[in-house]
Amino acid sequence: MAAVGAAATHLDVVRGKRAALFFAAVAILLGLPLWWKTTETYRAPLPYSQISALNALQLRLMVPVTVVFTRDSIPLDDQEKLPFTVVHEREIPLKYKMKIKCRFQKAYRRALDHEEEALSSGSVHEAEAMLAELKEQAEGSLTVYVISEYSSLLPQDMMSYIGPERTAVVRGIMHREAFNIIGRRIIQIAQAMSLTEDVLAAALADHLPEDKWSSDKRRPLKSSLGYEITFSLLNPDPKSHDVHWDIEGAVQHYVWPFLNALSAAGNFSVDSQILYYAMLGVNPRFDPTSFSYYLPMHSLPHVINPVESRLGSSAASLYPVLNFLLYVPELAHSPLYIQDMDGAPVATNAFHSPRWGGIMVYNIDPKAYNASELPVRVEVDMVQVMEVFLAQLRLLFGIAQPQVPPKCLLSGPKNEGLMTWELDQLLWARSVENLATATTTLTSLAQLLGKISNIVIKDDVASEVYRAVAAVQKAAEELASGHLSSAFVASQEAVTSSERAFFDPSLLHLLYFPDDQKFAIYIPLFLPMAVPILLSLVKIFLEMHKSWRKPEKID
Amino acid sequence: MAAPCFFSRLWRAALALLALGSLAASQIEDQAKQFFRSGHTNNWAVLVCTSRFWFNYRHVANTLSVYRSVKRLGIPDSHIVLMLADDMACNARNPKPATVFSHKNMELNVYGDDVEVDYRSYEVTVENFLRVLTGRIPPSTPRSKRLLSDDRSNILIYMTGHGGNGFLKFQDSEEITNIELADAFEQMWQKRRYNELLFIIDTCQGASMYERFYSPNIMALASSQVGEDSLSFQVCPKSLCVSTPGHRTDLFQRDPKHVLITDFFGSVRKVEITTETLSLQRDSQITESSYKEDRMDEELMEPLKYAEQLPVAQIIHQALLAEVWTLPSAPCGMLGSRSWPATFTETEAEGLAPPWGLHSRPVGPYHHGFLQDLWNQAHEVHFLDSRVREGRVEDCSLG
Numbered sequence: 001m002a003a004v005g006a007a008a009t010h011l012d013v014v015r016g017k018r019a020a021l022f023f024a025a026v027a028i029l030l031g032l033p034l035w036w037k038t039t040e041t042y043r044a045p046l047p048y049s050q051i052s053a054l055n056a057l058q059l060r061l062m063v064p065v066t067v068v069f070t071r072d073s074i075p076l077d078d079q080e081k082l083p084f085t086v087v088h089e090r091e092i093p094l095k096y097k098m099k100i101k102c103r104f105q106k107a108y109r110r111a112l113d114h115e116e117e118a119l120s121s122g123s124v125h126e127a128e129a130m131l132a133e134l135k136e137q138a139e140g141s142l143t144v145y146v147i148s149e150y151s152s153l154l155p156q157d158m159m160s161y162i163g164p165e166r167t168a169v170v171r172g173i174m175h176r177e178a179f180n181i182i183g184r185r186i187i188q189i190a191q192a193m194s195l196t197e198d199v200l201a202a203a204l205a206d207h208l209p210e211d212k213w214s215s216d217k218r219r220p221l222k223s224s225l226g227y228e229i230t231f232s233l234l235n236p237d238p239k240s241h242d243v244h245w246d247i248e249g250a251v252q253h254y255v256w257p258f259l260n261a262l263s264a265a266g267n268f269s270v271d272s273q274i275l276y277y278a279m280l281g282v283n284p285r286f287d288p289t290s291f292s293y294y295l296p297m298h299s300l301p302h303v304i305n306p307v308e309s310r311l312g313s314s315a316a317s318l319y320p321v322l323n324f325l326l327y328v329p330e331l332a333h334s335p336l337y338i339q340d341m342d343g344a345p346v347a348t349n350a351f352h353s354p355r356w357g358g359i360m361v362y363n364i365d366p367k368a369y370n371a372s373e374l375p376v377r378v379e380v381d382m383v384q385v386m387e388v389f390l391a392q393l394r395l396l397f398g399i400a401q402p403q404v405p406p407k408c409l410l411s412g413p414k415n416e417g418l419m420t421w422e423l424d425q426l427l428w429a430r431s432v433e434n435l436a437t438a439t440t441t442l443t444s445l446a447q448l449l450g451k452i453s454n455i456v457i458k459d460d461v462a463s464e465v466y467r468a469v470a471a472v473q474k475a476a477e478e479l480a481s482g483h484l485s486s487a488f489v490a491s492q493e494a495v496t497s498s499e500r501a502f503f504d505p506s507l508l509h510l511l512y513f514p515d516d517q518k519f520a521i522y523i524p525l526f527l528p529m530a531v532p533i534l535l536s537l538v539k540i541f542l543e544m545h546k547s548w549r550k551p552e553k554i555d
Numbered sequence: 556m557a558a559p560c561f562f563s564r565l566w567r568a569a570l571a572l573l574a575l576g577s578l579a580a581s582q583i584e585d586q587a588k589q590f591f592r593s594g595h596t597n598n599w600a601v602l603v604c605t606s607r608f609w610f611n612y613r614h615v616a617n618t619l620s621v622y623r624s625v626k627r628l629g630i631p632d633s634h635i636v637l638m639l640a641d642d643m644a645c646n647a648r649n650p651k652p653a654t655v656f657s658h659k660n661m662e663l664n665v666y667g668d669d670v671e672v673d674y675r676s677y678e679v680t681v682e683n684f685l686r687v688l689t690g691r692i693p694p695s696t697p698r699s700k701r702l703l704s705d706d707r708s709n710i711l712i713y714m715t716g717h718g719g720n721g722f723l724k725f726q727d728s729e730e731i732t733n734i735e736l737a738d739a740f741e742q743m744w745q746k747r748r749y750n751e752l753l754f755i756i757d758t759c760q761g762a763s764m765y766e767r768f769y770s771p772n773i774m775a776l777a778s779s780q781v782g783e784d785s786l787s788f789q790v791c792p793k794s795l796c797v798s799t800p801g802h803r804t805d806l807f808q809r810d811p812k813h814v815l816i817t818d819f820f821g822s823v824r825k826v827e828i829t830t831e832t833l834s835l836q837r838d839s840q841i842t843e844s845s846y847k848e849d850r851m852d853e854e855l856m857e858p859l860k861y862a863e864q865l866p867v868a869q870i871i872h873q874a875l876l877a878e879v880w881t882l883p884s885a886p887c888g889m890l891g892s893r894s895w896p897a898t899f900t901e902t903e904a905e906g907l908a909p910p911w912g913l914h915s916r917p918v919g920p921y922h923h924g925f926l927q928d929l930w931n932q933a934h935e936v937h938f939l940d941s942r943v944r945e946g947r948v949e950d951c952s953l954g
Contacts, residue, residue, distance in 0.1 A: 206706050206707075206747070222705065254835055297826075297828070300826045301823045301824045301825070301826045302629070302823070304824045304826070305629040305630070305631055305822055305823075305824070306629075308631050308633070309631045309632055309633065313633070318698065338828070340828050346828050346829075346830070347830070348828075348829045348830065348831075348832055350828075350829040351826050351827060351828050351829055352826070352827060352829050353824045353825060353826050353827070354596060354825055354827070355596060355597075356824065358829060360829075383835055383837050386835060387832040387833050387834065387835050388829060388832050390833045390835070391829060391831045391832045391833045392829050394833070395829070395831070401831075413833065413834070415835075415836065417833045417835070440747075441746065444745035444746055445745075447745060448741070448742060448745055451738075451741065452738050452741070452742075454738075502746060503689075503690050503691050503692075504691065505686065505691045505692065505693050507691055508682065508685060508686060508689065508691050
């Protein structure tokens, strides 16, 4: 009986040990990995290697130039060699992590008959008119016509001419080294019309490490999908001045043509408003010598802030807003002039602030006060006003005065106020800026994910990142092959996708869990389960240890 | 023989000195152009009060004091994100409704008429605060609730409430830890959402909140050290209440001695004179047609009469008093115990017109009621300045 009982308990003990071991096995082999996996922050896979490769991307900006030689421009034996292609590549020396190379691909060819005819007309403008009818030029490309050294198309002392569309005219030379000399001239012209180091430095100004304090580089607006332009008329003294401005007509006739010419760079929307009793925040000072009031230059920065709160620009849209204010000074402070640093009144009577907009002071002709009683009816001369506002708009966009090479005639501006190759310059600069921004955003996202372990990456965020990477690569390819418009579109897509991925609200899904709080959460769950298992394991181990020793002792 | 050599050397030295002198002069001129010194083009402020309930009145008053200062010095409402966890002005226990005073002598009403609170009451949460800082905001958020800063923005972040060693309590129900805050600043830095950041924390054991920062260009100030309570010297003398302000400038790249307060508290735009114009062709057609339209409009409308305007000019144009340039003393030791350094009064003070000037004395008992209504209607008067007035309960019920 005792033996059976002993055998039974022995069996129970063995069963108990096996059960304990089984529990432990399940807990450790199955439970722990399962718990670890299910409490991980979800991170959809991201192309980290591709993102780090983007930093070392080499940007090659290709400008296709077609060079057309007329009959008398170069020596005959050089003419025999046409057509052929010459490539001029130069690295832009900027302290930026991406290497940027500028490549001018010049395709030399002979002039066709109609081109010869056009280039032998009387003036450059006629020639251009005839040439422009014939073909549309792709964005980013240039055509340079080489005319004879003694041609009368250009004024005698001018060696070259830059036209408003994407064409230029250069004088040829009868010399052995004709191609080299002309080639250098063409490069100078092509650089002025497309890409110079300054243009790219301005575009990358936010990404370059040094020199934050140059004013030229900090003027342009950041690249964005769209812009909102607001024209405001400020009338602080409606009792004296009954101001009327035909803003709709002016916008229709002057602003929209300009914006349509710029339409490749973004969506624009324009609105206008009139604010009454809106005063400047600064008191003008009286100048007894000229019986006028003036605003000294150092007080100009204080003008903007008090007025800005009343402009309602925050309600307009989520795009960056450019404000253009026209201030008609009150009767007590008329006429009002803006003084520059030397104390001289500014010709335009206007000033602007980078990335904000511009303000112009419109003085009323004193003769208007003679006859009538107050309020005096004032018709604002919109042409004078729009000349200043459009010039400010150009500056705010970063369309600088072109750097023409010496002895070069620059054509007068077009009606719209924007030359086509200036738009190309803007698109080049914006494409490079977009690529830089997109790359920085993606790299920062990758770095952040490495540093902070609590950020969740959902699948749609991951797909945005993939899309952004693909768009950056596509934009780089298009830039290298000289297709400017598709490169710009791809770069915009890259920026939008990368910003959407970075600023997705779901990335903040899990707020911070400090380690000690994690212990506090899991210990009450695991400890009651783990303690019996561990104790039984220890007991089993001790018994096994004892049973090993016993046989040794016996033996 | 030696003489000509000597003279030529002297001449060269003189030329070199002249060149150096002119270089130095232009350098001094550059230094004087303080506009471009810090490299920022706009300013933002994020002011957070994290406590609710009436007994935390002082926290709301502190935040509103900073709000008023920042607004006076030029940061517009569109660039201020103000988060107040509770409404003290219209609290049922407020004996002077629609007012919040920053000092027990009840001299300065920091609530005023034109407070723009962006996050109010239960919207002030850790999540919303972090979303504002990092920019990860749901797309339906209005523009006034966003921090739309860029890489050239200087941001002032002021937080007040109840805090402890390494955390700050939000609304009695949750906390933000110093590591979370440091991570949020790092996310801001990675996306270049700030040029320089000034972080001011006005809580007990405030210095623990800035211990974990690791992103560059951050300067941090705290009103108390770890282990100390942040106590007001209005209530309790310095000998009894120990509250030592702390600071951290090792992450800041510029020398703090050269940093103007207005780099963070004020907003001065960079401005350039426009020297160029485009030339546009005059289109005679449009001027004639618009003239005709206006004539027609005029005949239809009745002649307008202009009522006598308020003598705003007389009221506003009072002389700036130098002594007035002190911050309203806030009931938490740090701000009240110091006076601003001299650079503050010199810089932008001259250009500011009196509407933005500071009055600390009451303007008069007649400036409430009827005049208040008129002023609210005439939009030109933005009295950022606060003055003593008897609040009315009706002001609260409008909200």
